[in-house]
């Protein structure tokens with residue numbers, strides 16, 4: 001469960017978040033939508049305890065980011081888009097072990113979990129090879145496996161499919177569906193309306209640091225009687241001049 005109420009964040013005197021509210025229940029996927037610079041990454045970084053909020057309340061599984069950051073980190077998995085962040089000089093296994101150790105797992109716990117993840121992601125052939133020569137798709141799988149080595153109940157994705165080809169994006173989308181099926185609480189940001197329509201239960205649209213619409217995708221689509229793309233453009237006030 002994720003609860004965000006009145007969340008504010010300033011960078012010097014620039015108000016990046018001006019009082020954001022949304023909730024995501026266990027087993028639900030929330031799509032965070034917004035144009036470049038709207039505040040999506042800032043919101044996700046606060047949820048991931050990487051940035052401190054300046055106002056409002058942010059709770060993950062009932063724990064406040066301001067006083068329970070260490071506990072929260074054990075309950076969240078983070079997959080941010082762009083470079084996978086996999087260490088080229090380490091093998092796939094070593095990359096995953098390293099994250100397990102960062103999450104205070106014992107060697108036996110890590111070994112058991114890797115056995116499971118290798119099967120789930122078909123990594124048998126390359127789990128003990130150095131990551132330097134891996135394809136983007138292989139690196140993506142290692143990055144996913146690493147993000148869930150500690151079996152978190154909450155997953156945060158920031159534009160996870162940006163820059164990936166169709167196959168790579170499909171791996172991530174299927175992973176998001178698996179997270180939902182396993183009852184995890186999921187938030188992901190995206191610029192792809194097709195992806196949002198496919199994966200989300202709820203959406204929250206951010207515009208210039210404010211939520212301009214949020215709720216269940218189905219209800220919002222009924223309310224506006226529009227496809228996601230037209231609806232999004234109407235909400236963020238773009239395209240009207242065409």
Ligand SMILES: Nc1ncnc2c1ncn2[C@@H]1O[C@H](COP(=O)(O)OP(=O)(O)OP(=O)(O)O)[C@@H](O)[C@H]1O
Pocket residue numbers: 011014016034035036037038039040041042043
């Ligand atoms: N560390 C920082 N210092 C100053 N300004 C920042 C900082 N981080 C973000 N901002 C500003 O805050 C605003 C929101 O940025 P944010 O990265 O959250 O947007 P976003 O919705 O994730 O955009 P994108 O889709 O381009 O990734 C932007 O105007 C950005 O320039």
